[in-house]
């Protein structure tokens with residue numbers, strides 16, 4: 001079993017992703033190898049990028065947690081890293097091939113493999129199709145990177161991660177503690193009353209919101225074409241995206257949604273459209289149509305600066321109601337305790353919040 005030496009490089013370096021909701025990029029060094037976990041980019045017209053000069057050396061492999069831009073949008077920087085191999089699950093590999101022309105090596109949705117002498121364990125993270133947490137071990141030291149995660153999705157499965165000495169958790173919500181049940185009830189109360197436009201990511205919470213409406217017997221929402229295509233692909237399951245990407249019990253409802261949901265049109269019913277920050281032409285067009293006649297537009301996720309979504313909210317022409325796709329503080333504390341971590345790094349939040357993590361975690365060290 002390898003012994004830790006004084007001169008060993010740090011096991012974990014946050015290249016980017018600590019301090020506000022910056023794009024994800026973490027360097028893990030184990031068994032003399034250097035692994036990059038995610039290579040994200042910011043959103044909007046002035047996207048933030050990881051500072052790769054902080055890497056201070058070559059990288060043996062890049063492992064991706066999920067397909068959101070803040071986790072893989074920086075893959076156009078791959079040349080600057082000497083084009084190391086990229087590992088991703090099947091649904092994410094498809095996105096990477098289309099968007100960056102990079103072909104990925106396989107990463108299991110839930111399984112183990114030896115990668116250059118390091119044991120890599122993955123499990124589904126409940127946040128997006130094909131999204132995983134990643135656990136690395138050299139037999140002595142262990143690092144668990146949660147990517148973006150949430151355990152209560154009705155659509156995306158969740159696998160309980162193994163124990164780890166160090167864990168990087170998704171603290172996108174900082175120290176917020178409002179449970180998902182409260183969030184869901186508040187949004188459903190609004191959707192039951194009026195024809196709201198909900199701009200959402202194509203691979204994320206949008207279809208979960210539609211499934212919740214169906215479970216409550218509300219009228220079927222209208223779906224934009226990108227979301228309908230995603231619903232078809234997810235419902236088709238194994239053939240389209242590989243096994244285990246969605247919870248099996250959601251498949252038939254999702255298939256019905258894909259088949260029967262009306263086309264997007266006028267502001268006369270709840271409408272889900274791809275374009276969480278109004279970055280798509282259809283979401284922009286519909287937002288103009290809705291606001292033009294005083295119908296409500298509601299954003300349900302993180303709204304980055306330099307986006308059309310933020311401009312609309314700041315002009316008080318759209319509202320914001322959160323739908324939890326990241327863990328709350330109590331959920332993160334429970335996870336950190338469950339994996340018996342000695343050190344926890346709350347990623348994607350202001351370090352000012354770390355003192356509240358520390359207060360809740362007491363003997364567990366909070367930081368890199």
Ligand SMILES: [Zn+2]
Nearest residue numbers: 066068127148
């Ligand atoms: Zn995400």
